[in-house]
Amino acid sequence: MMLRSFAGAAIVLAATMSVPCVASDQRLLVLEGAWVKWGAPKWSAGATVTYGFATTDVKSPTARNCATLRPLDGLEKQAGLADNRVRAEAAAAFAAWSKAANLTFIETPNAAQADILIGAQGNPKGRAFTNIELDSGPLASAPATERGLVAGAEPTEPPAKAHSVRTIRQALICLNPRAKWKIGFDGDLDVYDLRYTFMHEIGHAIGLDHPGAAGALMGFRYDEKLKGPTLSDGDAARKLYGPHAE
Ligand SMILES: [Zn+2]
Structure with missing residues (x-):
């Protein structure tokens, strides 16, 4: 019940504040009326999640x-970045x-079985997206998951109400192979840093939403002020997952 009242509070704040709102519910993705996470559909329950890179078209x-989703080769070639460096990012x-929460990620060579599958877009658009499929029901596209919307283009969807927690079955992270990419910050905000982009999209893939434009890794505007x-x-x-377990 406490969470429901937070949801109500978030809506009021969104309606009355023009600055980015950091009410707790708005930091969590709501899909099909549920907060979403890996592992047990319970608050503060850790999870082990596999990830892989598309090796064929998916x-x-x-x-x-x-x-x-295509293999990242096109992106690597276009950006002049070696495969192993992209994977390291x-x-x-x-x-x-x-390090931030009780999540263990294991890379799997069997991309078809990966919980989080990373690849290049077959139909290049935007910069990067995350799609989330829940345990049952159709693939739900995370709201406003596009990175680096231009200033002022705030997501228009109102905070959604959630009433339960559901388990994510698979997440897809796709990057535009025609966009320019780089490794490391250099102040050029038109070319996105891969690690920052991966961190942001992984944030969506584990159930987080945009709290606003800036000031957090999950802010929807690309900047180079945060390293994690x-x-x-x-x-x-x-x-969602509880604290990082040593
Ligand atoms: Zn996003």
């Missing part, structure tokens, strides 16, 4: 922007979330 017809991004999840990003992850 079709998910009900996904919006990740409907076709993804691994570092997963590690950042492991902030305290508030971590708090959201810990709400």
